[in-house]
Amino acid sequence: MIALSQRRTKRLVAIHGWSGTVLGLLLYVVLLTGAVAVFALQIGSWSASGVKSQQPFAQPLDGTLRALAAQVPAEYRDDIGVFSNSAGHIVAFLHAHTKDADGEIGDKGVLFELHPETHEILAQREGFAADVLGADPWGALDDFLVDLHINLHLPDPWGLYATGVLGLLMLASAISGILIHRHLIKDLFVAPRFSSLLLNARDRHNLAGSWGLPFAIVLAFTGAFLSFALSLGLPTVSTVAFGGDHAAMIERLVGAPEAADPTPAPLADIDVMLAASAKAAGSAPTGFSVHHWGRADATVTVFHEPPEGDLTVAQQVFDGVSGVHLGSKPPLGTEPSVGSAVFQLMIPLHFGTFAGMLSRTVWFALGLAMCYVTLTGLQLWLQRRSDEPLWRHLARAVPIFGYGLPIAIAGSGIGFFLSLPADSTLFWTPVGFLIAAALAIAAGLAVRQDRTLSQLYRLMLGVSLIALPLLRMAMGGAGWEALAASDNTAIAIFDLVLLLAGASFVLAAIGRRLPGVKTARVTERVPAE
């Protein structure tokens, strides 16, 4: 316990309460979508019913890329980015850096989507990166959920500012939570009291909050950084340090390129460089880029996941003409540095991607715990002010948001699968979200009794979750046997988790429990203090 004067403690309690209340519901949106976004990659693969190949660059790719490069205008060979999408298809974006209609520098070129084994062209789109990359129908669901978490689907940079402010508010709430906690260690092991609803709710809030405090600080700090770094930090620092020359700043951050030499020169064998890179990095490539294809100053940069036991990635760089391995390079700067190491920690710490499925699952669970802390904190705050009409209206919004958001997220998945055959997932995924959200809001406004509303919401959520794997298979997705045969067992596990979660919500709605699950009852209701 930290000794604080009574006045300071009173101020901290006010900060803790108000920071969670003012934007508590928006914070809940960011937290829940963040917990879901932890599994963004897996959701992408699941929505595409598994990836076609676990190693998309296993087949020789050199000949295919040369054929594609010959098809596009010469300027689009300036930069080529190659990676895999949610369905495991190879995506090759051959592009140039050019000005868009607003005079901003952007990447414009042709995007090819290839089958990872046959290299058959599955789709081809031309335009600026934001348009052609965002038009991937397989990535509609995970992109929608990640964008909702990152910028609440608000226009740039306002969405990032909004989530950044929410991150700062969460930081204020978490730090004040630590400072005002009188019995932090004791609260980690408190058994919720059942003598009254209010005490029970408060104990549960303290229990979940105590375990989640360190996590909340990490999440809030990294989240505020990720939101403000690109939208506010980079432009500001580049204005002060480089007189507003963003290109000079980026050049310094990613490492200055070799001296330009436009003399025509053939590119070395890409497959040989990928194999050498895999050997040097100790893992299969996740993507690569070719800078200045067909010129004497060409370079090839190959990307890998961090090696086992390491959090930081290193890219392998090759001379594009001779194919000689030039060495490994950190994502920022030309040699290892504190700045690059700290920068690389931000995303693994925010999304829990540092130890595979285990860390993702822990992050997901802690994310859900923070959602619970936010909502119960808000309810406790509102319960104390239930005499005032304004707070009563807000109290009504808590269950609508609390259940409405997961129902709407499930609705976006239903919209995705129903529109998959018509290839219109980009339109119906957000529309599915909005329809489900509208239904949840309508139910919240129509049903006045809390208990009935709660049962209805549980039923809606349970049925939506059960519908997701059934729709996935009904719309042509692979069955469990086929998934196991193609090394996509994780997709079947995902189906099972959704079915179990859905069933438990349906059973909770009709007043039954899953076998083996016990719950205690609060026996006495006492008025809020």
Added chain:
Amino acid sequence: MTQWNWFDRRATVVRWLLAGPVALLVAFVVMAAMPLWFPEGAAGIDHLVLPLVLFPVIWAAAFFYACLAENLRRASVILVGVLLANAAAAGWAVWSGA
């Protein structure tokens, strides 16, 4: 004595101003001015990256200092002083072309 009374009478407003817009501005201008004095590091990028990373930390420090300070006058002088000093350094760098 008059100034003390002024602060005492408006303590709540002053604290709100310091913890709200002033704390945010302090974090912003300290981040903006950091590339001018922070060590560049081995790769020459630490002075560009670490200000972005430290932005939430600077805000939290300014915010909680403004919330918890008993002597509001001293807190005002320190926070506004930090704000003006860093704003002047960053402004000078931009004006002179860094």
